[in-house]
Amino acid sequence: MTAPIRELGFAEAIREALAIAMAEDERVFVMGEDVGVYGGAFQVTGDLVQRFGEDRVVDTPISELGGAGVAVGAALTGLKPVFELQFSDFSTLAMEQIVNQAAKLRYMLGGSVSVPLVVRMPTGSGLGGAAQHSQSLEAWFAHVPGLKVVEPTTPYDAKGLLLAAIDDPDPVIFFEHKLLYKTKGPVPEGRYVVPLDRAETRRAGRDLTIVAAGVMAQKALDAATILASEGIEAEVIDPRVLRPLDMATVARSVTRTSRLLIVYEGAKSFGIGAEIAAAIAEGEAFGHLDAPILRLGGAETPIPYSPALERAAVPQVEDIVAAARRLARGEA
Amino acid sequence: MAVEVILPRVDMDMETGKVSRWHAAEGEAVAKGQLLFEIETAKAAMDIEAPASGTLRGVAAREGDELPVGAIVGWICNDGEAPPARAAAAPVGSAVAAPAGPVKVLGDSTPTSLPAARGATATPKARRLAREAGLDVASLAGSGPQGRVQALDVERxxxxxxxxxxxxxxxxxxxxxxxxxxxxxxxxFGAELGVWKPLVQRLDPSRGALALDMPGHGLSPPPPDDVTLDALVAAVEAALAAEGVARFHLVGHSLGGAVAAMLAARLGERVFSLTLVAPAGLGPEIDGAFMDGFLRATSVASLRPWLRRLARDPETLGAGLAEATLKRRAERGLGPGQARIAAALMPDGVQAIDVRPALAAFGGPARVVFGAEDAIIPPRHAVGLPGAVAVHVLAGVGHNPQLEARAEMARILSDQAAAGDARVR
Amino acid sequence: MTAARAEDAPPVAVANRPAIYDRVGAGGLREALRRMHLIRRFEETAEDFYVRGKSYGTMHLSIGQEATAVGVCAALGDSDYVTSTHRGHGHCIAKGAEVGRMFAEFLGRETGYCRGRGGSMHIADPAKGNLGANGIVGGGIPIAVGAALSAKRLRTGAVVASFFGDGANNEGAFHESLNIASLWKLPVLFVCENNQYGMSVAFARSTAVASVADRAAAYSMPGVTVDGNDFAAVAAAAFEAADRARRGGGPTLVECKTYRTRGHSRSDRNRYRTKDEIEAWKARDPIERFERELSALGVATAADAASLREAVEREIADGVAFAEASPAPSTAELMRDVHTPAAAAPR
Incomplete structure (x- = not known):
């Protein structure tokens, strides 16, 4: 309970979770492209290969589909793989195994098997990766029954959620926003888990509710600080887990604030925001809404390369401030 | 033994099929595998082979007949054998019945654009509040975009x-x-709404509990520069309006007790019952050193000794109170606002407010609860209140009965709720 | 496969006897014949269900391919794994499944192998090492490699046979899987059932190499082509590949040339092949051939074969009766097994 708490980077927190899980359980192993001596495309696996050896930190060929399938097969037969895709964009190559196989095997086979698989993938824009290295595809996976979809915001949650994901008997898709890798925060030593079904209220407020995950939760908090100086108190809820989504926490908040803004990086239409907005509109919180629900999502475009364009294509702090202001002032 | 010839299913979604052509006639010899008849489905035509060798008998489907999948269309018999007597399946009908009435095309009755604005639009919350208040939203002037009626308009x-x-x-x-x-x-003073949580856990779970942060405390906005007791009352009243709370049981502690007494006098019968816990505003004395020390403390070490005065057994206040207080104060910049409240309402260690007239004016069930060992406000302030106000002085309890004597407080509030509800009925 | 009756087998004429028969044993050979008949009759009965509209969805029959399924599984034990295909009934029976629970699955009943959630295309029997049929062409191949990785890492000594059709040899999953398995020396038998057609497209019209086994060279593993309708040839190749895998020698690609005498699925109108071709393959029926051979070798007399067929008929009839008497799943349990229930989840 009283493990010492240090400041740790987001990537280090993930690596620490992997190391704890691997040290505790021989069945846990890491596989993916360049996860070994290279240390992972974003240096997340780092020195794990030196600590656990090449049998447990396995460099795969550049074979996303084959690698994903090997991970599914290993998970079916007694191992607990953590499969890293270098970019979430590359999940398109592995989709068959993730969506048709991993997500469905347990159900399709009447409960006689389970697939304890974690697929980690860096997501999002902000590093000039352009259209094929910057997408936010969370909603694709969140649409698939049988998968759980996680997206941490803080190093604390990254570690605790990843340990929970590895413990979980079913496939979990673990999104890591690239801009968060270098962020730091307090992380206790040793094992702890953050449950895979609970949102976190990152800031309390009375005037409106902002729901945002990952780097967008960070931006929403920055926006809330600016808003507070104008007398607008925004409540910021970080879902942490997009499937299953903790709508009860969002609904309770909206019941108090009467206003809801959802911020996400993926393209605005048919995204996370639509699901949250619809769930509120369908539920008891509807009668407490005193303004339309607003969504701030990514532009309906591939992510462009040029920095100014790239920035313009996804919600920024000032966009959140402007939208929240309109909502709180009854102008929306 | 005769082998039956059926109309086979040849497509996943096939329910019926039409025998379009026979390649053998009743009584004719056929060989296994020979083309026997053709069927037509909604998708395509398909040849069906004889399932056995023998003589075709008992043909039960004419060309053009539409039959359900699995229907027997004939038999292949050995020499001299008769087909089993079994009713042939009735044809489904040679044509699909035409639907009665005009055919409805999907979506053709759904307008693609909104009708011209008819009357007022209103938010869901405004509609709900209006319905509860018996108001017609159409009669209200909306302050929102395009004249939309918002909760505020209903409250007004x-x-x-x-x-x-x-x-x-x-x-x-x-x-x-x-x-x-x-x-x-x-x-x-100096606390926040979370202080009520342990007590609320002991209350009737079917009854709602709304706790408020006073201005300058918790998550509330800072008090105005010229803060008065009335300004605190107004902030509370505005919060109740925003939450849509019209009738309620009111409970106030210390400074919140003084605010509660004033609000009860203002709202009259909308306050079903009034419970004041170690309230301010009943007499002049207050622990001025506590107020100063509390506001000046910048570290756990300098704050904790003052907080010990709040209860006879400081353990009842919960661990980490000093840390939480300082953290909240730093995060929200609460210090100056609280100092303004202290300076305005309790200058020089004296209570500059008097809520006795307000308490006397309130007609509903009212009680005052003190701890006999309250070190902040002397319990003797409860002496000399109007006769209808019940007074409890709890032995072995300090300034925070809601934390120090939770069971007694829960019982008192339960009695108050029953008395208040009964009086209104 | 058990060799329970090996000791009471009559002696066999040595001259024509395939060497692998000594390893399978007389009891094993009779059991293989029984399983081939069981597959044939299962498929015919399933077809009958279908044409009468008693079953639901579609199905893919392996009539004509029985020797491949049974020949490969002859080299496997219960702790070895298989991954299967959409044409998977035969693999399932060859790996030891009960036909009653298979029929029940086929009819969507709660007693089926997948509690009625999977149907014909997903029958699995993990207890017997069958990781499941698969509705995606090539879907099971990388999964087999993963199972082999587990076997190697956990040192279980198991091998994995991955069945797939000729159509799958042009899928990316096939190529990625062969490369990974060879690279990591994993114990996999890649078993291509080359039945000549990927749905309607003939092998030569879809594949740039003359035979699937040629692909093995690209991944530095042995590749062999055998007559998939000849039990002895298939079993010999499977035993050799399994031996090699168990020794740590890595994977083998075994191509079994065979033929499905029925269409791709029941909606197939057979427009892409001729009656003559179908008849020619029917003349090479793997079961008749195997039965003749066992009779000639004195392993199973005509009387043995007849009583074996009778037993298969009874097993099929009992299986159908069991399935038809079984309850449908409750709609109240629609959500069951989407995720592992929290209480049942092992850490």
Missing amino acids: ARGVGAAKSGAPRAHGEWLRRGAGPPFVFLHG
Whole structure:
């Protein structure tokens, strides 16, 4: 309970979770492209290969589909793989195994098997990766029954959620926003888990509710600080887990604030925001809404390369401030 | 033994098929595998082979007949064998019946654009509040975009918290949602709404509990520069209006007790019962050293000794109170606002407010609860109150009965709720 | 496969006897014949269900391919794994499944192998090492490699046979899987059932190499082509590949040339092949051939074969009766097994 708490980077927190899980359980192993001596495309696996050896930190060929399938097969037969895709964009190559196989095997086979698989993938824009290295595809996976979809915001949650994901008997898709890798925060030593079904209220407020995950939760908090100086108190809820989504926490908040803004990086239409907005509109919180629900999502475009364009294509702090202001002032 | 010839299913979605052509006639010899008949489905035509060698007998489908999948269309018999006597399946009908009435095309009755604005639009919350208040939203002037009626417009029309729409609104949190008139809790100086949580856990779970942060405390906005007791009352009233709380049981502690007494006098019968816990405003004395020390403390070490004065057994206040207080104060910059409240309402260590007249004016069930060992406000302030006000002085309890004597407080509030509800009925 | 009756087998004429028969044993050979008949009759009965509209969805029959399924599984034990295909009934029976629970699955009943959630295309029997049929062409191949990785890492000594059709040899999953398995020396038998057609497209019209086994060279593993309708040839190749895998020698690609005498699925109108071709393959029926051979070798007399067929008929009839008497799943349990229930989840 009283493990010492240090400041740790987001990537280090993930690596620490992997190391704890691997040290505790021989069945846990890491596989993916360049996860070994290279240390992972974003240096997340780092020195794990030196600590656990090449049998447990396995460099795969550049074979996303084959690698994903090997991970599914290993998970079916007694191992607990953590499969890293270098970019979430590359999940398109592995989709068959993730969506048709991993997500469905347990159900399709009447409960006689389970697939304890974690697929980690860096997501999002902000590093000039352009259209094929910057997408936010969370909603694709969140649409698939049988998968759980996680997206941490803080190093604390990254570690605790990843340990929970590895413990979980079913496939979990673990999104890591690239801009968060270098962020730091307090992380206790040793094992702890953050449950895979609970949102976190990152800031309390009375005037409106902002729901945002990952780097967008960070931006929403920055926006809330600016808003507070104008007398607008925004409540910021970080879902942490997009499937299953903790709508009860969002609904309770909206019941108090009467206003809801959802911020996400993926393209605005048919995204996370639509699901949250619809769930509120369908539920008891509807009668407490005193303004339309607003969504701030990514532009309906591939992510462009040029920095100014790239920035313009996804919600920024000032966009959140402007939208929240309109909502709180009854102008929306 | 005769082998049956059936109309086979040849497509996943096939339910019926039409025998389009026979390649053998009744009584004709056929060989296994020979083309026997053709069928037509909605998708395509298909050849069907004889399932056995023998003589075709008992042909039960004419060309053009539509039959359900699995229907027997004939038999292949050995020499001299007769087909089993079994009723042939009735044809489904040679044509699909035409639907009665005009065919409805999907979506053709759904307008693609909204009709011209008809009457007022209103938010869901405004509609709900209007319905509860018996108001017609169409009769209200909307202050929202395109004249949309918002909750504020309904509150104005209902006269709740109306006048002070510009007044800062206290932050509130429903510690519990429930039916009927809820409890409304107001905390004391330097505290915040969370102080009520342990007590609320012991209350009737079916009744709602709304706790408010006083201005300058918790998540509420800072008090105005020229803060008065009335300004605190107005902030509370605005919060109640925003939460849509019209009738309720009011509970206030210390400074919140003084605010509660004033509010009860203002709202009259809308306050079903009034419970003041170690209230301020009943006499001049207060522990001025505590007020100064509390406001000046910048570290756990300098704050903790002062907090010990709050209860006879400081353990009842919970661990980490000093840390939490300092953290909140730093994060929200609460210090200056609280100092203004202390300077305005309790200057020089003296209570400059008097709520005795307000308490006397309140006609509903009213009680005052003190701890006999209260080190902040002397319990003797409860002496000399109007006769209808019940007074409890709890032995072995300090300034925070809601934490130090939770069971007694829960019983007192339960009695108050029963008395208040009964009186209104 | 058990060799329970090996000791009471009559002696066999040595001259024509395939060497692998000594390893399978007389009891094993009779059991293989029984399983081939069981597959044939299962498929015919399933077809009958279908044409009468008693079953639901579609199905893919392996009539004509029985020797491949049974020949490969002859080299496997219960702790070895298989991954299967959409044409998977035969693999399932060859790996030891009960036909009653298979029929029940086929009819969507709660007693089926997948509690009625999977149907014909997903029958699995993990207890017997069958990781499941698969509705995606090539879907099971990388999964087999993963199972082999587990076997190697956990040192279980198991091998994995991955069945797939000729159509799958042009899928990316096939190529990625062969490369990974060879690279990591994993114990996999890649078993291509080359039945000549990927749905309607003939092998030569879809594949740039003359035979699937040629692909093995690209991944530095042995590749062999055998007559998939000849039990002895298939079993010999499977035993050799399994031996090699168990020794740590890595994977083998075994191509079994065979033929499905029925269409791709029941909606197939057979427009892409001729009656003559179908008849020619029917003349090479793997079961008749195997039965003749066992009779000639004195392993199973005509009387043995007849009583074996009778037993298969009874097993099929009992299986159908069991399935038809079984309850449908409750709609109240629609959500069951989407995720592992929290209480049942092992850490």
